[in-house]
Amino acid sequence: MRFPKTTSLGIRTPSLPHLSLVSISSVASTACTVAFWVLSVGAVLVPLAVVALKLLGWSLVTAGSGEDAIVIPLPWAYVLLVATAAFAYLSISALIFRLLIGIVVTLRMGDPFHPQNVRRLHQIAGAFASVTLGVWIGQFLVARFVRGAMETPDLFDLITPSFAVVILVVIAEVFREGARLRRESELTI
């Protein structure tokens, strides 16, 4: 298949220092592993914190400071809602990094177009979309039902994450084609 030639824009970019694939994938692997464990531990700590609050019998909170401070009962419905939202956010983010680790492992093995990477990229796109949408809906509900807590989020806030999801889906299709070419290459004797 021949692609049309594109004209040069005449823009010269400075040459970047060459980083070997091994060093980039090593850094990516370490970063993803650290992020995964931090998010996983955070996700585990959230329900433990709620249980600890309950066991310690913390039922009152102080709102305000100084002479204007008042003591009110701890709103458990809000606590559980916030804890559930935090747990979901941290868990899904940890899942995204877990999937990225799987992709980086295949990259370090020299087999990036493994068929499972297609599925992983689709799952990352889905997880990213659900996290973004979940956060937006959460902010919308808080702004709607808790007066003065925060401003109502704008629909335009979803545009950039939507681009990211579309880009991920396109990259997944590129990897699907790469997996097909890999298969063809394997079956070439």
Added chain:
Amino acid sequence: MAIRVQLDRILLERRMSLTELADRVGVTLANLSILKTGKARAIRFTTLDALCRELNCQPGDLLTQTPGPQDAGSDEDLDGNAPGTT
């Protein structure tokens, strides 16, 4: 695939085993099995040349074209599932 590799018939005629042919040609036994069972998608000229040399035959003796519909798709889908599974 409409192209058939007649490796079975020629090996029988030459009284040669697949293992022996693999050693002579320098292709792994697994790859020769893929070729023999018709699962190969392509063959390099260098491989075809080596096969013809060792089997003392012409490419036309090894490869035949069967008229009819092409086989659909590859052995597994690109999500890594075996055929017949999801």
